[in-house]
Amino acid sequence: MSHEENEELKGIGRAESLEILLRKGGVSLSDSEKEHYMKIKNDWYLELVDTMASDEILPGVVSFLDEVKQSGRKIALGSASKNAVKILKKVGILGLFDAVIDGTKVTRGKPDPQTFILGAEATGARPNECVVFEDALAGVEAALAGGMYAIGVGEPDVLNKAHKVIPGFDGVGVDLLDF
DSSP states (O other), rough: OOOOHTTTTTOOOOOHHHHHHHHHOOOOOOHHHHHHHHHHHHHHHHHHTTTTOOGGGGHHHHHHHHHHTTOOOOEEOOSTTTTTTHHHTTTTGGHHHHHHHEETTTTHHHTTHHHHHHHHHHHOGGGHHHHEHHHHHHHHHHHTTTEEEEEEOOOOOTTTSEEEESSSSTTTTTTOOOO
């Protein structure tokens, strides 16, 4: 797969990812075969999650989240992953989030805004008060569809629909939330 094709898989659920891969490969599977391969993939993924440590967090993220918390703002995580809580626990930052909206709580994946709308509701915020940080185009589109301010984290040419794009969190402060 090319880098561009891999970008299509970011921010979406397991089943949607598999459908994209099958379509690109011209492969057809029965529903039971799809379930089988998704389980295998998830088992491998969970093995990798079990080896995670705090040094895998993007540089600058923890200090940024700490600063956001100290400013009195609420923080929600919106993820397509059904393993988000496990990952946050494994890397030691679950306590920084006031709410976690993940694949166990949504029925529609990104680019549908459901994940972020539920995150806003869980923190008591109106959508137009929310800033969403996203590394996936589907996530940026979901934030925009939900009426939120979108900040892309990564490549500007991939995340060009975002209001702003940053390369990472090194040196980023809470002032970035003032839009």
